[in-house]
Amino acid sequence: MSWLASLPHQIPFRAASAATRIDDKTIEGVYVCTANDLMPSGVMAVEAMAQLGGGLAFAESPAPAFLSGIDRCEIDRAIETGDVIRFVVTLEADFGGTFRFSGRGSVDGVEVIRSRFYLAKAFHHRGTEDTEGSPL
Numbered sequence: 001m002s003w004l005a006s007l008p009h010q011i012p013f014r015a016a017s018a019a020t021r022i023d024d025k026t027i028e029g030v031y032v033c034t035a036n037d038l039m040p041s042g043v044m045a046v047e048a049m050a051q052l053g054g055g056l057a058f059a060e061s062p063a064p065a066f067l068s069g070i071d072r073c074e075i076d077r078a079i080e081t082g083d084v085i086r087f088v089v090t091l092e093a094d095f096g097g098t099f100r101f102s103g104r105g106s107v108d109g110v111e112v113i114r115s116r117f118y119l120a121k122a123f124h125h126r127g128t129e130d131t132e133g134s135p136l
Contacts, residue, residue, distance in 0.1 A: 015048035
């Protein structure tokens with residue numbers, strides 16, 4: 001299964017467009033800002049980083065997960081329609097189902113966004129309804 005197929009997101013909320021390089025700890029990919037984006041472009045750019053991170057963490061064993069935290073997010077300039085942001089997202093730590101990533105994105109070789117963020121795997125608890133396939 002490809003990293004993109006492992007994501008539950010569909011258009012219009014699929015922000016990550018493509019992965020250009022993947023290894024054990026790093027994924028490089030692209031987000032193309034369009035006039036039809038569901039949310040403001042800065043939010044979609046952060047979501048693209050998170051989706052790339054999810055593709056890295058869960059490509060081999062897809063599991064329901066969610067964005068559980070964003071830390072130190074900085075956007076240096078407005079992200080505009082037509083911008084192609086090239087991301088490098090790195091897995092920094094795995095805390096037993098919660099993953100910490102750092103990401104940075106550039107437009108035409110100039111860094112415009114950086115952030116640290118967390119993804120958490122959703123765990124099924126005994127005595128609750130089956131959540132398989134659910135993002136929570």
